[in-house]
Amino acid sequence: NAGVTQTPKFQVLKTGQSMTLQCAQDMNHEYMSWYRQDPGMGLRLIHYSVGAGITDQGEVPNGYNVSRSTTEDFPLRLLSAAPSQTSVYFCASSLSPTPHGYTFGSGTRLTVV
Amino acid sequence: KQEVTQIPAALSVPEGENLVLNCSFTDSAIYNLQWFRQDPGKGLTSLLLIQSSQREQTSGRLNASLDKSSGRSTLYIAASQPGDSATYLCAVESPGAQKLVFGQGTRLTINP
Numbered sequence: 001n002a003g004v005t006q007t008p009k010f011q012v013l014k015t016g017q018s019m020t021l022q023c024a025q026d027m028n029h030e031y032m033s034w035y036r037q038d039p040g041m042g043l044r045l046i047h048y049s050v051g052a053g054i055t056d057q058g059e060v061p062n063g064y065n066v067s068r069s070t071t072e073d074f075p076l077r078l079l080s081a082a083p084s085q086t087s088v089y090f091c092a093s094s095l096s097p098t099p100h101g102y103t104f105g106s107g108t109r110l111t112v113v
Numbered sequence: 114k115q116e117v118t119q120i121p122a123a124l125s126v127p128e129g130e131n132l133v134l135n136c137s138f139t140d141s142a143i144y145n146l147q148w149f150r151q152d153p154g155k156g157l158t159s160l161l162l163i164q165s166s167q168r169e170q171t172s173g174r175l176n177a178s179l180d181k182s183s184g185r186s187t188l189y190i191a192a193s194q195p196g197d198s199a200t201y202l203c204a205v206e207s208p209g210a211q212k213l214v215f216g217q218g219t220r221l222t223i224n225p
Contacts, residue, residue, distance in 0.1 A: 031211055043202075043215040050211055058212060090156065092213070101147045101162035102204075102213060106155065 002026050006091050006105035013081040013112045021076040021108050023091030029103070031094040032074035036060065036087040037107075043090065049074055081112045115140045119203055119216035127224050128195060134188040134219045136203030141181045147213065148177050148188050149202040157202065161188070193223045 007022045025032065033048035035058075045058030049068040063085060065077040074093075078085060091105040116139045126132055136146070145164055149157040161170045161177040163186065169178040176189040190197060200220045204213040 033212060040217075042217045043204075043213075045212045048211055101145060101159055103159065104149075104157040109154075
């Protein structure tokens with residue numbers, strides 16, 4: 001099915017470990033972005049990309065790294081996991097400009113212990 | 114800075130009722146407003162998208178309206194069903210922002 005695919009769906013990390021959350025879309029969307037969802041805080045933008053090779057920071061970028069080498073993929077790297085990064089992470093994509101709105105993946109639930 | 118507010122935070126109604134969910138935003142210079150549905154432990158499903166030049170959009174029993182001048186949008190759900198129980202999120206995109214700003218959501222429960 002066409003859409004945004006996120007892997008893994010669930011992950012438990014120990015403090016200090018690193019990992020990469022994967023996001024792929026097959027809709028040829030130029031815009032891709034990462035959000036985290038926390039109780040009481042809503043969804044907040046971490047990083048976004050307006051095309052291959054171009055990335056920028058969102059509201060809460062600290063502790064996260066991104067790169068965009070292809071149109072299809074936008075991985076999110078946690079450099080040294082902290083308990084404060086326990087959250088649900090969503091990847092989203094859209095066309096440029098965005099007359100059709102955003103499409104979201106099913107999310108990755110991350111727990112850092 | 115754009116801020117989005119959704120009231121009420123939670124709503125419980127009996128099956129069959131028509132209901133309205135509210136969304137307000139502080140900066141009227143928006144590009145799009147998008148309504149999403151989120152089931153517990155799941156992702157976001159897009160329900161309706163209203164572009165800034167539009168007043169409303171309809172899909173089945175759902176109707177969303179947009180009044181940019183007052184900074185408000187409403188999501189109208191007709192003849193509610195238990196399967197409509199979910200959290201409904203409103204999000205706006207401003208020109209040049211390349212991001213969505215979300216409200217906190219309204220948790221809707223439809224009682225059989």
